[in-house]
Amino acid sequence: MQKNEIEVPAAVKLTVGKHWQQRLPGQGAAGYQWFHEIEGPNNLVEISITPITPPMQPASGGEPPDAGSFDECLDILPLRPGAITLHLSQKRSWELDKAPLRQYQINITIHDH
Numbered sequence: 001m002q003k004n005e006i007e008v009p010a011a012v013k014l015t016v017g018k019h020w021q022q023r024l025p026g027q028g029a030a031g032y033q034w035f036h037e038i039e040g041p042n043n044l045v046e047i048s049i050t051p052i053t054p055p056m057q058p059a060s061g062g063e064p065p066d067a068g069s070f071d072e073c074l075d076i077l078p079l080r081p082g083a084i085t086l087h088l089s090q091k092r093s094w095e096l097d098k099a100p101l102r103q104y105q106i107n108i109t110i111h112d113h
Contacts, residue, residue, distance in 0.1 A: 006071070008088075011107040014078045021076075024088070025102065026051065026069040031092045032101055034072055040084035044110055046077040047086070078110040 034049045051070045089100035
C-alpha cells in the first residue's frame with residue numbers, strides 16, 4: 001500500500017435505495033481518471049465518481065493553495081437486490097498499454113429494505 005493510501009473494502013453489503021460512498025485517491029492533476037466495470041447484472045446499481053473539493057478558506061497570507069489532485073468520491077445507489085463485483089481502475093485514458101496506477105475490486109451484495 002502506498003503512503004497515505006486509502007483503504008477500500010473488498011466486500012460490502014448494501015440496502016436498496018441507500019447510497020454508499022467511498023473515498024478514492026485522486027491523481028487528476030497527473031492525468032489519471034477512475035474507470036469502473038461491473039461484473040454481473042448492470043441494472044442493480046447507479047454509479048458515479050466525482051472529485052471531492054476542499055472547502056474554500058479565506059486567504060491568510062500563509063502558504064499558497066495546494067495545486068495537487070483532489071481525492072474522488074465513489075457513490076453507489078443500489079436499485080434492486082442481487083450481487084455484483086465492481087472493478088475500479090485508475091489510469092490515463094491514452095495509456096492503453098500501461099497497467100493502471102491503482103486497481104480495486106469490491107464484491108457487492110444488495111438486500112431489499
